[in-house]
Amino acid sequence: MNNARRITLLFGCMLLISPAVADDWPQWMGPKRDGVWRESGIVSNFPPNGPKKLWSAPVNAGYTGPAVANGRVFVMDRVAEQPKDARKAMVEGVPGEERILCLDAETGESLWERKFEVLYKISYPAGPRATPLVDEDVVYCLGAMGHLHCLNVADGTTVWKKDFMKEFGMERPLVWGWSAHPMIDGNKLICLVGGKDAGVVAFDKKTGAEIWRSVDAEEIGYAPPVLYESNGKRQLIVWHDVAVRGLDPATGKKLWNIPFPAYDGIQRPAVTIANPTLAGNRLFVSDFYNGSLMLELAEDKADAEELWSSPKDIGGHKDTINTLMGAAVIRDGHLYGFAGTGEMRCLKVETGEVVWRNLKAVGEKPALFATIFIVPVGESGNRYFLYTDQGELIIANLSPDGYEEVARVKLLDATSFARGRDVVWSHPAFANRRVYARNDKELACFDLSKSES
Secondary structure (H helix, E strand, O other), rough: OOOHHHHHHHHHHHHHHHHOEEEEEOOOOOOOOOOOOOOEOOOOOOOOOOOOOEEEEOOOOOOOOEEEEEEEEEEEEEEOOOOOOOOHHHHHOOOEEEEEEEEEEEOOOEEEEEEEEEOOOOOOOOOOOOOOOOOOOOEEEEOOOOOOEEEOOOOOOEEEEEEHHOOOOOOOOOOOOOOOOOEEEEEEEEEEEEEOOOOOOOOOOOOOOEEEOOEOOOOOOOOOOEEEOOOOOEEEEEEEEEEEEOOOOOOOOEEEEEEEEOOOOOOOOOOOOOOEEEEEEEEEEOOOOOOOEEEOOOOOOOOOOEEEEEOOOOOOOOOOOOOOOOOOOEEEOEEEEEOOOOOEEEEEEEOOOEEEEHHHHHHOOOOOOOOOEEEEEOOOOOOEEEEEOOEEEEEEEEOOOEEEEEEEEOOOOOOEEEOEHHHHHHHHEOOOOEEEEEEOOOEEEEOOOOOOO
């Protein structure tokens, strides 16, 4: 056998036995902020004893999901005594520290941590909300009281920082604190801030200098900004307390504005939390109290109009999706999402008509304010991972024909009490063919790689 032939065969064997290239999960909902897990070589079913737990590291309370990038895991928590009187705590404040942790993604070993004294005057004061964002050699961390830190990935030293309340003239924090996950667009870090004409602010990601500000919003809401391209036009979509807005990401110029939810006295500030979801030129938003709105983005200009919306139904929104935190998914003309009772529903994108519904993901029993995150596997197909607020990971097939549960496993205990139930309210990270999940006691890593013979 000649040398060229021998090298070709050797290279072919290496391809057969080498694992697929792993992806990072460097921010909220993954590399593209769409919640899709694009890695290959992951399980289609769990082993008989469940996925192997590779490591666990202690953490304190908080709602931020982990971010995984370049062999490191970043997460935020809170070091403080939890108040016994929540209303009194919002007035007088709860002293404590917000903490940023950096761990080794392979072992869970602590690499560094930073602590910052922060007085909380918010409801649900367990800890920070926004998932860290890793970009090149820095990580951006937004605390619940509006403290934004840009830190070196290597050692946690400060590059620059902002205090939203102090610098933008905020008289008080939001009811539930700053929760909208920051995003990167080119040289800009875009955040929901608040204050006069500063509902959205773009900072120079290297220096923290302000590039532009836009939108006067009394309440900025909690849904993260998202950047979408539709009909060849890039638009920054911001869902504030009273409206869904389209902005020019380069300048912050206001392009269009659709009121939702309109003021009706049900809940203020509105519970606008879940990501706006785009497929083609259809843009979907949903909240617990006000149900759903489907918009159609114009083809010939930067504009939008209502395609359909759910009727007001304080009693429960029985014929639409009224999600709390987990964003809906659009695939092949159908919309998959959860009602506020935990019932999963499939709707037709064009009309909002319900195709099917069931309660299997929450154990056949309604659960108020149920939160389930939907993670599609790949760009197409019917396979999904569902992560429930009970710390369960589900593999399911979703299609217009119905919900088919393949497997379910308990990863973590529900350790945070809310609305009469113990819950886990943080989105896991799916990276390196693993899942990284946290509650108020631990951050754990589980192997989801497909076994190869």
